[in-house]
Amino acid sequence: MQEEYLSVQIGLPPAKLEALGVPTGSASLALEVGPEMSILPEEQAADPDPQSSEEIALATGPLRRPAVRTLDRSNEDTDAARWVGLLINALPPEDSAEPVALDTLFRQVVAGAGEPRRARNGLAEAAQVVELCRSFLATSRAIGFCLADQQHGLVSILNSEYWDEAAGS
Numbered sequence: 064m065q066e067e068y069l070s071v072q073i074g075l076p077p078a079k080l081e082a083l084g085v086p087t088g089s090a091s092l093a094l095e096v097g098p099e100m101s102i103l104p105e106e107q108a109a110d111p112d113p114q115s116s117e118e119i120a121l122a123t124g125p126l127r128r129p130a131v132r133t134l135d136r137s138n139e140d141t142d143a144a145r146w147v148g149l150l151i152n153a154l155p156p157e158d159s160a161e162p163v164a165l166d167t168l169f170r171q172v173v174a175g176a177g178e179p180r181r182a183r184n185g186l187a188e189a190a191q192v193v194e195l196c197r198s199f200l201a202t203s204r205a206i207g208f209c210l211a212d213q214q215h216g217l218v219s220i221l222n223s224e225y226w227d228e229a230a231g232s
Contacts, residue, residue: 073102099131129228134221142185144217147192149176151210154203162201169193188217 073094081087096102101123106113114122134141149172155161173186196209 098135133225133228137184139185139188140220143188144214146185146189147210147214154207157204159203163203163206165193165197165206
């Protein structure tokens with residue numbers, strides 16, 4: 064069985080961004096989910112398999128607690144996966160003709176990370192991922208594929224740790 068990990072897309076109307084003090088036309092915005100918080104999907108009328116209130120209660124209660132002990136902590140594995148995720152998010156669009164200077168982009172991501180992220184846990188491991196992916200064709204699509212594959216490996220380890228912890232709860 065192949066494990067799959069999903070990312071989320073979060074949208075905010077321009078008026079809400081302005082109300083939060085985000086300048087109009089900002090090039091990027093970072094959103095960090097706080098400790099012991101969960102992101103829940105917005106209900107969609109056409110969803111063929113919406114989450115039930117029981118599933119949400121399980122995910123935000125008993126199954127959230129082991130995540131605090133495994134995924135929310137700062138260590139080499141969790142932080143490396145986060146650094147690689149930040150790097151993936153910083154890539155230009157896949158159809159961009161502009162070559163990707165991965166080392167430069169990585170330095171920009173590290174320099175642009177807020178103070179809480181500046182912990183050096185996982186930075187060396189993320190730099191190893193960058194070194195590996197430098198051998199790929201310098202397109203956003205190829206480098207994005209390499210980074211996502213490497214992040215998948217990191218997250219697979221974390222996923223196993225999470226379920227070991229959840230089973231022991």
